[in-house]
Amino acid sequence: MENLLLFLILFPFGSAVLQSVSVNNTLRKIVTYVSSVAIMAAAIVFSVWWFANGAQPIALLSNTGIIDKVMMAGEIFLMVLVTVLSIKHKKYYAIVLSVVQSVALLWFELIGEKSIAHFEPAEANHLYIDQLTVIMILIIAVVGTLITVYACGYMVDYHHHHTEFKDRRRFFFSMMYVFLGAMFGLVMSSSLTWMYFFWEITSVVSFLLIGYTRTDEAVNNSFKALWMNLLGGCGFCAGIIILGFNNQIFDLQDLIQKSVLMGNAAFVAPVILLAFAALTKSAQLPFSKWLLGAMVAPTPSSALLHSATMVKAGVYLLLRLAPLMENNIAGTMVALIGGFTFLVTSMLAITVTDAKKLLAYSTISNLGLITACAGLGTTTTVWAGVFLVIFHAVSKSLLFQNVGAIENLTGSREIEDMHSLIIRFPRLAYPLIIGIAGMFLAPFGMLVSKWAALRSFLEADDKLVGILLVLFICFGSATTLYYWAKWLAKILSYKPQSTICTNKLSANQHLSILVHSFMMLALCTVFPLISRDIILPYLVNVFGYASEVISENNIVVMIFMLVAVFVIPVATGIVIKKSPPHHAHVYMNGYNEGDDLNFKNSFGEDKRIYLTNWYMEDWFGEKKLYIPSAAIATAIVVICLAYSLGGTL
Amino acid sequence: MSAANIAHTACYILLAPLLGGLMSGMDRIISARMQGRQGPPLLQPFYDIIKLFSKETVSVKNIQVCFLVSKLGRSPWIMHYDAASCNGCDIEVLACLTPVYDVERLGVINTGNPKHADILLITGGVNNKCAEVVKQIYDQMSNPKVVVAVGICACNGGVFKDAYNIKGGVDTVIPVDVYVPGCAARPESIIDGVVKAVKVLEEKNEKRLAEKETE
Numbered sequence A: 001m002e003n004l005l006l007f008l009i010l011f012p013f014g015s016a017v018l019q020s021v022s023v024n025n026t027l028r029k030i031v032t033y034v035s036s037v038a039i040m041a042a043a044i045v046f047s048v049w050w051f052a053n054g055a056q057p058i059a060l061l062s063n064t065g066i067i068d069k070v071m072m073a074g075e076i077f078l079m080v081l082v083t084v085l086s087i088k089h090k091k092y093y094a095i096v097l098s099v100v101q102s103v104a105l106l107w108f109e110l111i112g113e114k115s116i117a118h119f120e121p122a123e124a125n126h127l128y129i130d131q132l133t134v135i136m137i138l139i140i141a142v143v144g145t146l147i148t149v150y151a152c153g154y155m156v157d158y159h160h161h162h163t164e165f166k167d168r169r170r171f172f173f174s175m176m177y178v179f180l181g182a183m184f185g186l187v188m189s190s191s192l193t194w195m196y197f198f199w200e201i202t203s204v205v206s207f208l209l210i211g212y213t214r215t216d217e218a219v220n221n222s223f224k225a226l227w228m229n230l231l232g233g234c235g236f237c238a239g240i241i242i243l244g245f246n247n248q249i250f251d252l253q254d255l256i257q258k259s260v261l262m263g264n265a266a267f268v269a270p271v272i273l274l275a276f277a278a279l280t281k282s283a284q285l286p287f288s289k290w291l292l293g294a295m296v297a298p299t300p301s302s303a304l305l306h307s308a309t310m311v312k313a314g315v316y317l318l319l320r321l322a323p324l325m326e327n328n329i330a331g332t333m334v335a336l337i338g339g340f341t342f343l344v345t346s347m348l349a350i351t352v353t354d355a356k357k358l359l360a361y362s363t364i365s366n367l368g369l370i371t372a373c374a375g376l377g378t379t380t381t382v383w384a385g386v387f388l389v390i391f392h393a394v395s396k397s398l399l400f401q402n403v404g405a406i407e408n409l410t411g412s413r414e415i416e417d418m419h420s421l422i423i424r425f426p427r428l429a430y431p432l433i434i435g436i437a438g439m440f441l442a443p444f445g446m447l448v449s450k451w452a453a454l455r456s457f458l459e460a461d462d463k464l465v466g467i468l469l470v471l472f473i474c475f476g477s478a479t480t481l482y483y484w485a486k487w488l489a490k491i492l493s494y495k496p497q498s499t500i501c502t503n504k505l506s507a508n509q510h511l512s513i514l515v516h517s518f519m520m521l522a523l524c525t526v527f528p529l530i531s532r533d534i535i536l537p538y539l540v541n542v543f544g545y546a547s548e549v550i551s552e553n554n555i556v557v558m559i560f561m562l563v564a565v566f567v568i569p570v571a572t573g574i575v576i577k578k579s580p581p582h583h584a585h586v587y588m589n590g591y592n593e594g595d596d597l598n599f600k601n602s603f604g605e606d607k608r609i610y611l612t613n614w615y616m617e618d619w620f621g622e623k624k625l626y627i628p629s630a631a632i633a634t635a636i637v638v639i640c641l642a643y644s645l646g647g648t649l
Numbered sequence B: 001m002s003a004a005n006i007a008h009t010a011c012y013i014l015l016a017p018l019l020g021g022l023m024s025g026m027d028r029i030i031s032a033r034m035q036g037r038q039g040p041p042l043l044q045p046f047y048d049i050i051k052l053f054s055k056e057t058v059s060v061k062n063i064q065v066c067f068l069v070s071k072l073g074r075s076p077w078i079m080h081y082d083a084a085s086c087n088g089c090d091i092e093v094l095a096c097l098t099p100v101y102d103v104e105r106l107g108v109i110n111t112g113n114p115k116h117a118d119i120l121l122i123t124g125g126v127n128n129k130c131a132e133v134v135k136q137i138y139d140q141m142s143n144p145k146v147v148v149a150v151g152i153c154a155c156n157g158g159v160f161k162d163a164y165n166i167k168g169g170v171d172t173v174i175p176v177d178v179y180v181p182g183c184a185a186r187p188e189s190i191i192d193g194v195v196k197a198v199k200v201l202e203e204k205n206e207k208r209l210a211e212k213e214t215e
Helices: A002-021 A025-052 A065-089 A092-115 A131-161 A169-188 A192-210 A216-247 A252-262 A264-281 A289-296 A299-308 A310-325 A329-350 A355-376 A379-410 A426-440 A445-458 A463-492 A507-543 A552-578 A622-648 B003-034 B044-054 B088-095 B128-140 B152-156 B187-214
Strands: A058-060 A127-129 A598-600 A606-608 B077-082 B109-111 B119-123 B146-150 B166-168 B178-180
Touching (some): A002 A169, A065 A192, A065 A216, A092 A192, A127 A131, A131 A169, A131 A299, A131 A379, A131 A507, A169 A192, A192 A216, A192 A252, A192 A299, A192 A310, A216 A252, A216 A264, A252 A264, A264 A622, A299 A310, A299 A379, A329 A355, A355 A445, A355 A463, A379 A507, B003 B044, B088 B187, B119 B128, B119 B187, B146 B187, B152 B178, B178 B187
Parallel strands (some): B077 B109
Antiparallel strands (some): A058 A127
């Protein structure tokens, strides 16, 4: 069964090769469907087997001489690739970042390691599987591959609408599969150098995906993503080298176990560097711009990068590091940056009219919450963080796919153009509503995790940070509610004379969206089981103890609420059927001219109504808020880095 | 999940709305007392809910069906429309809401939406321009509904009766149930008119229910 894990890492790379030679759409579809089914089946079979066999952590691959060499070659290839592309587009700063870290790491692997006393190579296990890994594997396998299925239909429409872009679909699909493979590798690796290798692949591939259209804007944004992620990569690399030289640790699990035994104070400097890398990957302030810029890419890549994979790599690492960040400066930095990002980006999201950009902001904002949870590093916050990861992956992927489909069908992704979607396109509107509800409504998971996070922030040992985080989460949740409710209302609101949209949604897009919606609903009902059987055992493994975060009574209340969510509309429907309503015109400030759109006011003038959301550009505008908050976040990062590194170096 | 647990939760779910209603009623009383008014009864939110469920449904589109506004008489919600009034009667209608008269103690709310209202309170005579609007608002209200004409102009056109633009009283456009004379109508008489309207409203409701049964 362990071989399935290797299959999961290697197979996507194989499908990537197949994708790159799939010359037409039919072939591409076949390759995608077969690979998706294979990946999903492998992941599900493995997890079922693993849970059925007691769910004990597995450590794998202790002797990896040849693979290490292959990876080194891979690192050099990535470095050369970045260098060539940077020269081609005259962005030389990326070369510096890439070369510095690659050379440093190669030096460390080839020469540095040997000089470390007591180092016995090939002793550590390079792969490590526990509950968190399995959760990530399932997310990547199910959500990630469904996105590739969705992409089959989407990209046809995309190139149909955007004839100005060169059709590079073969490249696009093969990059998506490379990405999946790298993500599997990343979440399974325990060896830090392995993790770093996959980390770099995701950085470079995301750069390639963002630059897909090759317009100037896309190229600029892709380089923005590249340099920010490479900067994080430098931090990662520095963390690995410090850990190796100062603590003789080459392995993440080793690090976690030692910190549980010896206390985490000894590891602050490397941990803060690793956390820094994770912050760039998760697009926390001040590194948020790359994620916003990444919206120029076709929607499937946005969905892939910002729901199930790329950004989740950052928070995955942070959640892994959580025990190392409890009550120290690294944790304080991560928690503050996370909380602050949550607040600021959710305020920025209010002003956004472009649905995809709103999703980008909300992604950053939710990642901020997960980051803050990881930064506090207690069992409750990690519990909340893991749940946020799960729910966010599914609902955000669902939302991205929906917005992409709406854009292809109606030609616009402005929120203002999505009025009365419930009438015009019910097949997309219902999943969209489920996705939005999943992001902020009770009893869906995000809200539960937010509640758990709030509770544990109140109990934080560091009172100052605790209070700040409580303020961040209170105001951040308020603004979050505002921008989601605003969008939800736009979909549900009825604009007179809306007609059903006749454009057809391709079957594979619809399939993926439907499966996501059902997953979302299923997650809401089974989440107490996930908590009991997966997450609490994980916490016991890592921290040695865990307590039930949410009591059974609360869960029962939530089940009732979930039922009520379905019962009330159905009941309304039945009552209405019984006595058909009396139809009346919309009430306006004057004489309704009969079409519900125009009215005569008291001066006898003809007026047309137009209902619009309130975006509060003057208060929360990007121009006003972004630079000051990025400056504050930079200050926090610089001060914390200087403080902790100055102490140890 | 034990039986006690489930019972506990069920109690919670059943009692929470009750408690919420009582709190809302209390809140309304407290804010009324702070303004020097008597305020509505403690159970007012429940009266409102009961009314809501026994009224006819009005919708603008099937998909947006919502329950709207019986013991009806306990919760008469008013829509105030100024046709072609000199604003004298309008001031008096507003005076009814002040601490001296405090119609809220009868459960009255002055709503801005005809779909929520039970009683249409019209001041001033009807002219050619607003006649259609009056008809529309009347049509937009859900059954059962009552119309109260406030002031002599609303009753029969008053001093403007012979003006070229005035059609006459409200009853030239829609059926009126209660006439409140006066120039301007005194708040006492307006309240009296509302109380009469409530009786008419209940009669209409019984009639409507009886009709439904015979169907």
